[in-house]
Amino acid sequence: MIKSPVCERLGIKYPIFQGGMAWVSDGKLAAAVSNAGGLGIISAMNANAEYLRGQIETAKSLTEKPFGVNIMLMSPFAAECAKVCAEMKVKVVTTGAGNSAQYMQEWLDAGITVIPVVASAAMAKSAERSGAYAVIAEGQESGGHIGELTTMALVPQVCDAVSIPVIAAGGIGDGRGMAASLMLGACGVQMGTRFLVAKECGIHQNYKDMVLKASDISTVTTGRRFGGNTCRCIKNPFSRSFNSYEYSLEATPEGVADLGAGALRKAAVDGDKTDGCFLAGQISGLVKSEQTAEEIILDVMRGCEELLGGASKWVE
Ligand code: TUI
Numbered sequence: 001m002i003k004s005p006v007c008e009r010l011g012i013k014y015p016i017f018q019g020g021m022a023w024v025s026d027g028k029l030a031a032a033v034s035n036a037g038g039l040g041i042i043s044a045m046n047a048n049a050e051y052l053r054g055q056i057e058t059a060k061s062l063t064e065k066p067f068g069v070n071i072m073l074m075s076p077f078a079a080e081c082a083k084v085c086a087e088m089k090v091k092v093v094t095t096g097a098g099n100s101a102q103y104m105q106e107w108l109d110a111g112i113t114v115i116p117v118v119a120s121a122a123m124a125k126s127a128e129r130s131g132a133y134a135v136i137a138e139g140q141e142s143g144g145h146i147g148e149l150t151t152m153a154l155v156p157q158v159c160d161a162v163s164i165p166v167i168a169a170g171g172i173g174d175g176r177g178m179a180a181s182l183m184l185g186a187c188g189v190q191m192g193t194r195f196l197v198a199k200e201c202g203i204h205q206n207y208k209d210m211v212l213k214a215s216d217i218s219t220v221t222t223g224r225r226f227g228g229n230t231c232r233c234i235k236n237p238f239s240r241s242f243n244s245y246e247y248s249l250e251a252t253p254e255g256v257a258d259l260g261a262g263a264l265r266k267a268a269v270d271g272d273k274t275d276g277c278f279l280a281g282q283i284s285g286l287v288k289s290e291q292t293a294e295e296i297i298l299d300v301m302r303g304c305e306e307l308l309g310g311a312s313k314w315v316e
Contacts, residue, residue, distance in 0.1 A: 002305060004187040006134060006165050010092060010113065011066045013037030014301050015188030016178070017136070017167060018195045018293070020070020020094055021144065021279065022046065023268035024203055025195075027058030029293070032200035034065035036294035041068040041094060044081040052084045066091040068115075073098025074145075086110035094136060097145045099123075104130045117169070119147025119154070121161035134165035136190050141171025143193055143232050143281040146221070152184070159185030173283030175303015182308065191300070193281040198293045204271030207278055210234050214284035222246065222277075223260070226253040231260070234278040238263055242277075 004015035016038040018025065022045035030040030040063070042055045052069065059067050069090045071081055074097045082103040085093050093107055096117040107114050108131050116127040117136040124135045137158040139151025147154075151170040159166050168181035169190035178189045195201060197208045214234060222242040223229040233239050242259050245251055260277060267276030291299070 002182075002301070002308070004165075006167065006188045009133065010039060012039050014297055015167070016297055016300060017041060017068070017094075017169075017188065017190035019142075019169065019190050019192030020044075020068070020072075020096070021192050021196070022072065023264045024192075024201060025070070026202060027055035027060075028062065029195065029198060029201050030055075030067045031059045031062035031065075032198065032293040033195065033297070034059075034063045034067045036292075036297045037065075038293070038297050039066065039068055039092065040293075041070050041092075043070050043072070044075065044077070044084075045072055046075045046077065047081075048077045049080040049084045052081050053088065056084070056088050056090065068092030068094055070094045070096060071100075071103070072096055073100065079103075082106060085112060096138075100127065100132070101130045104132070115167065118158065119149065121154075121157045124158045124162045124166075128162045128164050132164060134167060134187075135162065136167040136169050137186070138190070139168075139170030140221075140230075140232070141282040142169055143219070143279040143284075146170070146230050146232055151181075155181065155184040155186055171282050173281075173286040175300050175305070175307060177283070178300055178304040179307040179311075182304070189300075191296075193283055194287055194296055194300075195293065196280060197287055197290045198296060199290055200293050203268045206271030206273055207267055207276075208290060210236075210273070210278050211280050211284050211287050212289070214280065214287070216282070216285040218284055219280060219282055223256060225251070226256055229257065231277070231279065232281060234280050234284065236276070236278060237274045238277050 018033040020041040020043035025043040033040035100116045113133045118124045140146040167188045168186035263277035266272040267278045
């Protein structure tokens with residue numbers, strides 16, 4: 001049994017969060033993860049208030065357990081979605097791809113526990129100052145929009161920089177990753193890629209198959225050249241044509257920004273293996289079978305507890 005302050009505060013059994021993934025993390029997946037004892041998280045992605053309200057209603061109809069909402073701060077609808085979280089009294093809000101400070105007071109006034117995703121110690125300190133309960137320190141092994149540091153380097157430096165709880169994310173796919181995260185000072189983990197193949201995850205089967213067939217070197221980053229918009233995805237014709245334009249002489253930051261439009265939907269909804277952008281993390285090669293959310297969480301917990309229970313073998 002692993003005891004974490006995060007479990008007590010959030011009312012969850014296991015300190016495992018399911019990442020809020022655009023076009024992936026809907027009310028159904030979030031409810032399944034929460035019912036299994038983790039923290040399910042709905043992605044507000046680039047969608048509007050009406051979409052988010054619907055997904056929160058769906059999750060509420062499927063679980064009595066707490067769940068969260070992830071606000072993607074680069075979304076043009078971030079402000080209206082922030083308001084929905086406050087109105088509907090969502091238990092937890094996580095944020096990504098930006099600075100959450102402008103919405104913090106609104107959420108704290110609504111009694112929401114706010115947990116921003118950060119990619120550096122400076123961002124973690126700023127989140128702590130503005131009233132965050134905890135931070136998710138996400139390394140560049142993660143799928144989707146990423147920062148520069150690896151999880152191994154980021155997590156202990158964030159732990160040293162702040163006094164609030166730290167959740168590790170990026171490159172964690174099994175009990176070994178979770179045990180290592182706890183050793184780095186984290187009090188929980190967030191996983192995205194492993195939940196892509198959850199039976200309750202409604203993405204196209206082609207997406208799941210891409211992850212199941214991936215090896216350790218199957219992912220690549222796009223958008224790195226002009227900064228601020230680096231994304232990790234599975235190598236395919238989309239990623240190859242993105243990179244060849246990005247590193248060509250005629251490339252511009254605006255041109256690169258336009259390239260990704262619609263590609264996440266093409267991957268998750270249409271399963272378009274050519275033109276879709278299949279966001280996934282570096283642990284894709286570890287993910288070998290479709291399982292229910294409950295099986296995934298119990299497998300990670302069992303693996304982690306077994307390793308930590310035997311950790312004293314390293315000490316004379
Ligand atoms: O947000 C993510 N991952 C994502 S979001 C996404 S959807 C998307 N759509 C269009 C363009 C870009 C993304 C796909 N994957 N992860 C959390 C995360 N947050 N990773 C890195 C950061 C981050 C980066 C910069 C957090 C804060 C930050 O700057 C804070 C500041 O001070 O401005």
